[in-house]
Amino acid sequence: MTAHSVQRPHALSIENLSLEFPTYAGAVKALDGVTIKVGNAEIVGLVGESGCGKSVSTMAATRLLPEGRYKITQGSIRLFGRDPMAMDEEELQQVRGKLVSTIFQEPMNALNPTIRIGQQLVSVIRRHEALGRKAAEAVAVNILADMLIPEPARIMQAYPFELSGGMRQRVLIAMAFSCNPGLIIADEPTTALDVTVQAAILRLIQGRARRTGTSVVFISHNIAVVSQICDRLYIMYAGRIVESGPTRAVLDRPQHPYTRALLRCLPERVRPKEPLESIPGTVPNLLDPPPGCFYRPRCPEADARCMEKPHSTALPGGQAVSCWQRAGHPSHPSSEVPS
Amino acid sequence: MKAAPLLSVENLTVRFPGATNWFGQVTSQVHAVNNVDLCVLPGESLGIVGESGCGKSTLVQAVIGLVRLTSGRVLVDGHDFAGANGTLKRDLRQKMQIVFQDPQSSLDPRLPVWRLITEPLHIRGGMPAAALRARAEELAVSVGLRSDQLDRLPHEFSGGQRQRIAIARALSTDPELLILDEPTSALDVSVQAQIINLLLKLQRELGLSYLFISHDVSLVRHFCDRVAVMYLGQIVETGPAEAVFDDPAHPYTRTLLASVPSLENSLPDVDASLTGELPNNRRLPAGCYYRERCRSAVPGCELPQALLAVPKANAESAPRHQARCCLHMPA
Numbered sequence: 001m002t003a004h005s006v007q008r009p010h011a012l013s014i015e016n017l018s019l020e021f022p023t024y025a026g027a028v029k030a031l032d033g034v035t036i037k038v039g040n041a042e043i044v045g046l047v048g049e050s051g052c053g054k055s056v057s058t059m060a061a062t063r064l065l066p067e068g069r070y071k072i073t074q075g076s077i078r079l080f081g082r083d084p085m086a087m088d089e090e091e092l093q094q095v096r097g098k099l100v101s102t103i104f105q106e107p108m109n110a111l112n113p114t115i116r117i118g119q120q121l122v123s124v125i126r127r128h129e130a131l132g133r134k135a136a137e138a139v140a141v142n143i144l145a146d147m148l149i150p151e152p153a154r155i156m157q158a159y160p161f162e163l164s165g166g167m168r169q170r171v172l173i174a175m176a177f178s179c180n181p182g183l184i185i186a187d188e189p190t191t192a193l194d195v196t197v198q199a200a201i202l203r204l205i206q207g208r209a210r211r212t213g214t215s216v217v218f219i220s221h222n223i224a225v226v227s228q229i230c231d232r233l234y235i236m237y238a239g240r241i242v243e244s245g246p247t248r249a250v251l252d253r254p255q256h257p258y259t260r261a262l263l264r265c266l267p268e269r270v271r272p273k274e275p276l277e278s279i280p281g282t283v284p285n286l287l288d289p290p291p292g293c294f295y296r297p298r299c300p301e302a303d304a305r306c307m308e309k310p311h312s313t314a315l316p317g318g319q320a321v322s323c324w325q326r327a328g329h330p331s332h333p334s335s336e337v338p339s
Numbered sequence: 340m341k342a343a344p345l346l347s348v349e350n351l352t353v354r355f356p357g358a359t360n361w362f363g364q365v366t367s368q369v370h371a372v373n374n375v376d377l378c379v380l381p382g383e384s385l386g387i388v389g390e391s392g393c394g395k396s397t398l399v400q401a402v403i404g405l406v407r408l409t410s411g412r413v414l415v416d417g418h419d420f421a422g423a424n425g426t427l428k429r430d431l432r433q434k435m436q437i438v439f440q441d442p443q444s445s446l447d448p449r450l451p452v453w454r455l456i457t458e459p460l461h462i463r464g465g466m467p468a469a470a471l472r473a474r475a476e477e478l479a480v481s482v483g484l485r486s487d488q489l490d491r492l493p494h495e496f497s498g499g500q501r502q503r504i505a506i507a508r509a510l511s512t513d514p515e516l517l518i519l520d521e522p523t524s525a526l527d528v529s530v531q532a533q534i535i536n537l538l539l540k541l542q543r544e545l546g547l548s549y550l551f552i553s554h555d556v557s558l559v560r561h562f563c564d565r566v567a568v569m570y571l572g573q574i575v576e577t578g579p580a581e582a583v584f585d586d587p588a589h590p591y592t593r594t595l596l597a598s599v600p601s602l603e604n605s606l607p608d609v610d611a612s613l614t615g616e617l618p619n620n621r622r623l624p625a626g627c628y629y630r631e632r633c634r635s636a637v638p639g640c641e642l643p644q645a646l647l648a649v650p651k652a653n654a655e656s657a658p659r660h661q662a663r664c665c666l667h668m669p670a
Contacts, residue, residue, distance in 0.1 A: 049527040165391075194390040194554060199598035202606055221527060224600035251602055265532040267561035268602060272580065275539060276532035276561070282497060 009081030011183040011215035012038040012061055012100075017075035019060055028286050030056045032239045033075070035312070038183065041213040043206065045230035045247070047223050047262075051283060053239040054219045058185045062100055063092055080182060098128040101176040103205075105188040107168035111160040117171055118156030121178060128179040143174045147204055166197035173201065177208055183215045190225065202229050223262060227251055232318075235259050238284050238294040241312070245319030255321040257299045293324070301325050343417060344378035345516055345548050346402065346435070351375045351411035353394075353401050353572075357621050370620045371397040373572040374411070376646075379516060384542070384549040386563030386580065388556055388595070392620075394572035395552045399518045402550070403437050415516075429463070436509035440521040442501035446493040446508075452479065453489040456507045463512070478507040482537060499530035506537065516548045523558070535562060556599045560584050565659075568592050571620055571628040574646065578660030588649040588662035591629045627664070639665045 019031040031053050038044045046054045059065050061077050063084050077084055079100060087095065096102075104110045112120055121140040125131060131139065137156070144152035147170040160168055169189060176184050186205060190198040206229045209216045220226045226233060226247075233250045235243040235258065243256040254260045263269065264277035281298040284290055290297060292307040299306070305324040312322045352374055357367040372394045379385045387395045400406040402413050404420065413420045415431045423431055436459070439445040446455055453475035460466055460474065476486045482503040493501055502522060509517055519538070523531040535558070541547055553559050559566055560580055567577040568589065576589040587593045618624055618631060626641035627633070633640065644663045651660065 049529065195556070195598040195600070196390065196594060198600070199606065202600075206606065222600065223528075224602050227602050228600055228604075228606045262528065263602070265528045266557070266602070267535070268557045270561065272561050273539060275536045278532035278536060279529040 008040055009078065010037050011040055011042070011080060012036065012217065013078040014057060014061060015076045015078070017057070017060065017077060018073045019056065019070055020073060021070050023287075026287050027071075029289060030070075030239050030286060031060070032289075034236075034239070034241055036217075036234055036241070038215050038217055040182070040215055041209075042232065043209060043216040043218060043230045045226035045233045046217060046219045046236060047221065047226050047233060048236035049221060049283065051238075051286075052236040054221075054236055055187055056239075057236075058102070058187065058217055058219065062096060062102060062185065063087070064102070094128075097124055097181065098179050099181055100183045100185065101179070101181045102185040102187060103169075103172050103176045103189045105191050107165065107172045107192075108160065110172055111168060113160055115159075116156065117158050117160065117163070121156070121171070121175055124175055125178050140174075140178065143178050144171070146177075146208065147171075147174045148200070149174070166193055166201070169193060169197075169201055170204065173204060173208075177212070177214070180212060181214065183217070184209065185217045185219070187219045188221070189218075191220070191222070198225070205229065223251075224266070224268070235262070238289065239286060240294060240322065242295065242323070243319070243321045245315070246317065249317050249319050253319070255315065255319060255326050256295075256323050257301050257325070258295050293322075342380050344414075345381045345416060346550070347378040347414045348398075348402060349376055349412045349414065351398065351401060351413065352409045353397055353406060354409045367621050370623050371572055372401060373623065375569075375572070375574055377567055377574065377577070379548050379550055381515065381548055382542070382546045383565065384551055384563040386551045386553065386559035386566040387569055388553060388559050388566060389569035390595075391554065393569045394620075395569050396520055397572075398569070399437070399520055399550060399552060403435055403518055404432070405437075433463070433512040434514050435516045435518060436512060436514040437518040437520060438502070438505050438509050438522050441525050442493070442498065442505045443525075445505055446501060448493055451490050451492060452484070452496075452504055455493070455504055457511055458508060459511050474511065475507075478510055479504075481510070481541070482507045483533075497530075498526050499533055502526065502534055503537065506534075506541075510541070510545075514547070516550060518550045518552075520552045521554070522551075524553070524555070531558075538562070556584070556596060557601075568595065571618065571623070573628055573663065575629065575664070576662040577646070578649070582649075582651075582660040586660075588660070589629075589664045590633045590635050590666070592662075594632075629664075635666055637666065 014034055014036040017031055017034045020027040020029045034057055036057060048054050061079060061084060118137065118140060122133065122136045125136040125139055141152045141156060144155055149155050149167065149170055190201050193201065205216065218226055218230055230247050233244060233247050234241050237258050243250060243259045250259065254263055261277060261279045267276060270276055279298050284294050293310050296302045296306040310322045310324045310327065312320045313327045314320045351372055353372040355369040355371055356365040357369045360366045375398055389395050397406055401408050408421055415434055418427060418431055420431050453472050456475040456478050457471040460471055475489055479489060480486060484500065484503055523534050526534065542549065551559065551563055563580050565578065566580050566583050567574045570591050576583055576592045583592065584596065587596055624630065627644045630636050630640045644665060646661045646663045649660045649662050
């Protein structure tokens with residue numbers, strides 16, 4: 001990517017990234033050739049089961065992984081055209097919160113339990129914006145009100161333990177949006193919450209992102225949640241992207257056998273009491289992954305070609321799939337691709 | 340005409356001391372479960388849904404005797420469970436077993452699988468080790484584990500396999516009722532599907548009854564014959580699963596169903612200020628518990644609401660579908 005390209009650089013561009021964690025038992029290959037592009041003002045979903053590398057990809061991009069404990073074996077990361085791996089600690093602190101901010105899953109662990117909400121918000125705002133205490137407080141109250149928090153002035157004086165889980169998560173979202181970052185990474189922000197609160201929080205994130213033109217990477221294991229707010233989806237399996245594309249296309253015409261199985265596992269699309277489709281076998285051990293396609297041992301369609309690593313094939317309509325069975329003939333007989 | 344219920348809960352109330360004063364006297368109470376009535380017939384699945392903190396877990400823990408009831412009765416096969424003693428209590432206890440949410444913490448990390456599975460039989464006593472082992476093998480195979488895995492420790496298994504171990508342990512006393520407290524919430528969807536299929540298979544083979552707690556509405560709809568929707572320790576709506584989910588009568592059930600993420604629908608237009616949170620259960624609201632959050636509240640809602648049959652065009656299912664709302668008007 002050239003620095004002076006005509007187009008604005010992607011908010012986040014992860015290019016063919018492979019990352020491993022050295023352990024005594026050998027290298028755990030957490031990511032293998034992952035490519036993720038997040039355009040400006042785009043909401044992108046990252047879906048997969050636990051351990052598939054969703055969080056690792058975004059934590060690598062914000063350099064939140066423990067230093068010296070991981071190794072990038074190939075590929076590159078660009079945040080708004082800049083390389084986070086080349087930044088020093090001071091630059092990183094400028095970038096985190098201002099350019100990129102993260103909403104974590106557990107709001108209780110992400111907030112300091114001994115400091116009032118207001119003070120935590122104000123310190124974030126003042127770190128990045130040249131504002132006095134009074135002005136920063138006004139900004140904080142405003143953004144809390146924007147997150148539909150009742151009595152924001154009172155909440156400013158509260159400690160995190162005084163708030164419910166949903167309220168704490170709203171405070172964290174307010175904090176993430178407080179310095180108008182260009183990119184928000186939402187790492188399972190609603191997993192610990194009830195469905196009614198979840199719906200409200202999803203609306204808040206989506207509404208604010210659309211209004212301010214913020215890009216969002218939304219990480220979740222729940223494909224239904226992701227499908228409701230994202231423009232595009234990436235489906236991950238065992239450290240690789242197996243399928244990507246516009247949300248509706250992926251849900252209506254899933255191409256990769258794993259995506260199809262994932263959708264059929266959900267009770268929503270099955271008659272009551274009928275057995276749900278489950279995926280036989282288990283996720284491969286990333287210390288010693290099998291050759292070829294990682295999904296091959298569990299895949300009903302696997303054949304001899306699958307012993308080789310599949311490459312990503314672009315399909316019409318913006319979808320891309322890493323599967324040999326779709327490589328030659330995208331209109332597979334069992335999938336209805338409209339003409 | 341109807342089969343006698345296997346489990347029936349009458350007017351169950353559970354309160355916890357909330358705060359004590361200087362002298363140790365209780366000054367406020369947490370009203371966890373308020374006057375709950377429910378029953379489970381042999382071979383049926385009853386689902387309990389509700390937000391966190393609505394008292395679903397406390398309810399089942401009171402049913403199985405892990406929490407002391409403040410008032411009310413729990414009848415197992417027509418016998419009072421809480422008041423039973425000696426052999427009767429022991430026999431009744433064998434009929435109910437519980438599977439918890441997180442197998443990581445509900446399995447002893449130092450016991451091999453065969454000991455874990457037969458722990459309830461070991462406690463009951465009277466079986467030699469060889470017989471226990473044989474029984475463990477039989478149970479392990481029935482939940483989809485291999486017999487060569489019997490000597491392993493829980494940490495050697497994945498989350499889904501650990502939940503299978505917990506299910507095998509619950510089955511060891513040949514219970515008639517399994518209480519499933521969020522059995523798949525800690526699992527990935529593909530593994531969740533395996534566990535749900537296993538539970539459905541066991542129900543067909545053994546004729547088990549399930550009391551299934553979950554916050555996942557689509558899972559309850561798939562799994563259960565009947566559902567009870569809880570709000571603030573109270574059942575606000577109950578009935579056959581399809582009646583409650585397809586034609587909800589209570590405004591809270593409607594909000595809950597509208598918020599469920601779905602592949603087919605876009606993000607629901609749920610008013611965030613109304614979805615709010617559960618009110619404090621230290622001081623119960625007068626009248627309808629849901630009144631403050633209810634969009635369709637009218638005069639009359641400030642009176643206590645009774646669980647009444649929902650008027651239905653189809654008279655057959657009518658008496659079984661009940662809601663605690665004075666409006667009773669389907670949307």
